[in-house]
Amino acid sequence: xxxxxxxxxxxxxxxxxxxxxxxxxxxxxxxxxxxxxxxxxxxxxxxxxxxxxxxxxxxxxxxxxxxxxxxxxxxxxxxxxxxxxxxxxxxxxxxxxxxxxxxxxxxxxxxxxxxxxxxxxxxxxxxxxxxxxxxxxxxxxxxxxxxxxxxxxxxxxxxxxxxxxxxxxxxxxxxxxxxxxxxxxxxxxxxxxxxxxxxxxxxxxxxxxxxxxxxxxxxxxxxxxxxxxxxxxxxxxxxxxxxxxxxxxxxxxxxxxxxxxxxxxxxxxxxxxxxxxxxxxxxxxxxxxxxxxxxxxxxxxxxxxxxxxxxxxxxxxxxxxxxxxxxxxxxxxxxxxxxxxxxxxxxxxxxxxxxxxxxxxxxxxxxxxxxxxxxxxxxxxxxxxxxxxxxxxxxxxxxxxxxxxxxxxxxxxxxxxxxxxxxxxxxxxxxxxxxxxxxxxxxxxxxxxxxxxxxxxxxxxxxxxxxxxxxxxxxxxxxxxxxxxxxxxxxxxxxxxxxxxxxxxxxxxxxxxxxxxxxxxxxxxxxxxxxxxxxxxxxxxxxxxxxxxxxxxxxxxxxxxxxxxxxxxxxxxxxxxxxxxxxxxxxxxxxxxxxxxxxxxxxxxxxxxxxxxxxxxxxxxxxxxxxxxxxxxxxxxxxxxxxxxxxxxxxxxxxxxxxxxxxxxxxxxxxxxxxxxxxxxxxxxxxxxxxxxxxxxxxxxxxxxxxxxxxxxxxxxxxxxxxxxxxxxxxxxxxxxxxxxxxxxxxxxxxxxxxxxxxxxxxxxxxxxxxxxxxxxx
Numbered sequence: 001x002x003x004x005x006x007x008x009x010x011x012x013x014x015x016x017x018x019x020x021x022x023x024x025x026x027x028x029x030x031x032x033x034x035x036x037x038x039x040x041x042x043x044x045x046x047x048x049x050x051x052x053x054x055x056x057x058x059x060x061x062x063x064x065x066x067x068x069x070x071x072x073x074x075x076x077x078x079x080x081x082x083x084x085x086x087x088x089x090x091x092x093x094x095x096x097x098x099x100x101x102x103x104x105x106x107x108x109x110x111x112x113x114x115x116x117x118x119x120x121x122x123x124x125x126x127x128x129x130x131x132x133x134x135x136x137x138x139x140x141x142x143x144x145x146x147x148x149x150x151x152x153x154x155x156x157x158x159x160x161x162x163x164x165x166x167x168x169x170x171x172x173x174x175x176x177x178x179x180x181x182x183x184x185x186x187x188x189x190x191x192x193x194x195x196x197x198x199x200x201x202x203x204x205x206x207x208x209x210x211x212x213x214x215x216x217x218x219x220x221x222x223x224x225x226x227x228x229x230x231x232x233x234x235x236x237x238x239x240x241x242x243x244x245x246x247x248x249x250x251x252x253x254x255x256x257x258x259x260x261x262x263x264x265x266x267x268x269x270x271x272x273x274x275x276x277x278x279x280x281x282x283x284x285x286x287x288x289x290x291x292x293x294x295x296x297x298x299x300x301x302x303x304x305x306x307x308x309x310x311x312x313x314x315x316x317x318x319x320x321x322x323x324x325x326x327x328x329x330x331x332x333x334x335x336x337x338x339x340x341x342x343x344x345x346x347x348x349x350x351x352x353x354x355x356x357x358x359x360x361x362x363x364x365x366x367x368x369x370x371x372x373x374x375x376x377x378x379x380x381x382x383x384x385x386x387x388x389x390x391x392x393x394x395x396x397x398x399x400x401x402x403x404x405x406x407x408x409x410x411x412x413x414x415x416x417x418x419x420x421x422x423x424x425x426x427x428x429x430x431x432x433x434x435x436x437x438x439x440x441x442x443x444x445x446x447x448x449x450x451x452x453x454x455x456x457x458x459x460x461x462x463x464x465x466x467x468x469x470x471x472x473x474x475x476x477x478x479x480x481x482x483x484x485x486x487x488x489x490x491x492x493x494x495x496x497x498x499x500x501x502x503x504x505x506x507x508x509x510x511x512x513x514x515x516x517x518x519x520x521x522x523x524x525x526x527x528x529x530x531x532x533x534x535x536x537x538x539x540x541x542x543x544x545x546x547x548x549x550x551x552x553x554x555x556x557x558x559x560x561x562x563x564x565x566x567x568x569x570x571x572x573x574x575x576x577x578x579x580x581x582x583x584x585x586x587x588x589x590x591x592x593x594x595x596x597x598x599x600x601x602x603x604x605x606x607x608x609x610x611x612x613x614x615x616x617x618x619x620x621x622x623x624x625x626x627x628x629x630x631x632x633x634x635x636x637x638x639x640x641x642x643x644x645x646x647x648x649x650x651x652x653x654x655x656x657x658x659x660x661x662x663x664x665x666x667x668x669x670x671x672x673x674x675x676x677x678x679x680x681x682x683x684x685x686x687x688x689x690x691x692x693x694x695x696x697x698x699x700x701x702x703x704x705x706x707x708x709x710x711x712x713x714x715x716x717x718x719x720x721x722x723x724x725x726x727x728x729x730x731x732x733x734x735x736x737x738x739x740x741x742x743x744x745x746x747x748x749x750x751x752x753x754x755x756x757x758x759x760x761x762x763x764x765x766x767x768x769x770x771x772x773x774x775x776x777x778x
Contacts, residue, residue: 033133088124102604155202161198184210251769260320439534445678502766502767573757586700590687
C-alpha cells in the first residue's frame, strides 16, 4: 500500500499579530563621531579633496560636476548614510537629487550642477560643528573616474552611462553627439529602467578619445562587450527510454528553453509547444546544446532511472536565443530574451537559461545582465532558472566565481552536483561538481541557491575524465555531457511541476521558497560549512512529492504575504506542539526558510537590494501590557524576556562540530547562513544542541513566537518620503517542525494548535491531476 500523502499547510497571521514598528531614537551622539582637532582635520581634508578634484581638469559646462564620496570603512548603517546624504543634498529634500548612485558598497556618486552648488557643498564640509556626524563617516572625496577597459575582441564595447535621476535627455545627447563626431557606430538598448547601456564599435584609440572627451562625465564605464558561450561535447552509449507521449486532455507543466534551439527528434517532438521562437533563421542555429537541455528537462528522471524530480513530464517551448556561430553579445541576448518572454509570459511562467557570459560577477556590484534578468522577471511575472556557469577543471581543485547573470536576485541560480563517482572523479556523490562555479554573489548573498545533478569529472595520468549525465543528440541518439547547463533544467522542470501542482495564479516567490526549503546536502562526508554553502547554496531539492508533503512526525507551515513599511508581524501564539516537551524542556528540529522580493535600485552599487525582512523565532516568558502613552511605545501588548533561537551563539560549538546524525550532515550547518538584505535566508536548528544556558529558554512553561520586521535602506526611504510612495515587501516564510525521535504525531497536533489559537489554515491546494499522480485521496 502506498504511503499516505500528507500535504503541507498554509496559514495566516491574525489581526492581533499585526503590530507597528517602534523606534525611540538616540539622544546622545555615538562614540565614533569625531571631535576636536580630529574633526577639524577631517573637515579641512575633505574641503581640499573637493577643491582639488576639478583643479586644472577639463570640465564640460553642459554637464554637472561628478564626485565620488568614499565612506569611512565598510559600515553602511542607515543612520550614517542618512547623515552623509542630508549634508550633500544642498537643495533639500524637495530639490533634484545630488546623490545619484553608488559604486560598490562604500562610494557615493554625487553631482553638483554648477559652481554655486560646489560652493554650497564646500561650505557644509567646512561647517564641522553642524555636520560632525556626516564628516566622521566620509574618508575622502575625489572626481568620479569612469572605469575604462580597452582592447576588446572585434572592437565591440559595452558603455554604461550614469543615471542622473531625471528625464533630461541632454546627457545622452552629449554622449551620442561625441560618438558621431568620432565616427563611432552605436546602438542603445534599455536593459532595465534607469539602466542606460550602449553598444559601440570602436578601436582602442577611439575608446580613449571618448573617455577623455566632452562626454566623459556621462560615463559609468566602458568595457569589452561580454561574449556568450554554450558548450557541449562528449558521447555516451546507453539504452534510451521509449518515446513518451502526452495523454490527451491532461494538463502538463511547461518550460521555456532559452537556448540554442531544440531539434525535433522523435523523443522531444510530442512535447514541443508550437513553433520555434527566435530572432535567427534555422540555418543559423546549432541545436546540440538546446536539444540536450530539453532532453534533461523532459526525460531527466527516465534517462537516469532515478526519481530526482518526480512529477509529470514537461512540455517545452523552443526559444532559440543563441546562434550556432556563438556571435551574440549581451545586448542581443537581453533583447531576444525580453522579446520572447514578453510575447509568451501569459502562457510560459518558468524559463530555463543555461547559457552564460564568460565574465565573473563582482564582489560588490551586480551585473547589468543580472539586473536585466530581474527587470524581465518583474515586468512579466515569471521565474528564470539560471545556470551558475562552468569553470575549467583545475588539478588543484581551485574554482572560479559565478558568471554574470547568476547574480540575478529574482532568478533561481543552479549549480551542479556529482551524481556518481568513478575512480578518478574529483567529487564525492552529492557534492559540488569540480567544474561548478561557486559563490557567494555580490555582497555575500547566497548564490547559487540550489544544485542538482550535472555530472562529475577528474584527472587521469593521461588527461581529463568525466562521469556524464544523459540526454539526446540531434540525431535522436544517446548523448552525454557534464555542466551546470544540465543541472539547471532539472530545477526548471521541478519549478514548472510545482506551478502545475498548485494551480491558480503563478507565484514565483512561493515556488522559489518551496524549492529552497526542501534542499539539503546528500552524502556522509563532512565538508566545512562555509565551503559547502558557497559551492552548493542550500543543497539539492527534494522531489515534488517530498516538497509538498510531510510525514506523520513533521509539520510544515507556509506564511505568504506582503509586509508594509512601519508594520511588523509578531505571532505571539506560535503553535509549538506540547508533545515535544520531554523532561521539562521542548525538543525537536526546526527548519525555517524566508524568501523575499527586495526592492531593487539600479545605480546603488552593492546596495542594489534596498529592502529586507528580519525573521526571529523563539520563546518568551509572558505577554505584558504596555503603556502606549509613553514616547516610542505603539503596541499595547508585548513579549517579555524574549530569546531568538535563530542565532548560532545559542548552540554548543562542540555539538555543532559533531557530524554523526543525518540532520547534522544534511541540515544543521545552515544555521548561520543568512544575512541582512539577502533575498534568501535559511536556518536549521536542533534544540538538542542548545547550550545549558539557553536550554533554560525552551523550558516547558515558555511561550513561542515568530516575528517578521521589515527594513529599508536610506535611499529608498528618502525617495518614498519625497514622493509619498507606500513601501512594502513580498515574503514567503516556510517553517518545518520535526520530531527526530518519532514519538510525536506533529502532523495532527499542529493543526489542533492552530485551531486553538484561531489561526486561518488549510492544506495546500493541489490540482486533481497531481493528486491522482501522487496518490492523495480526495
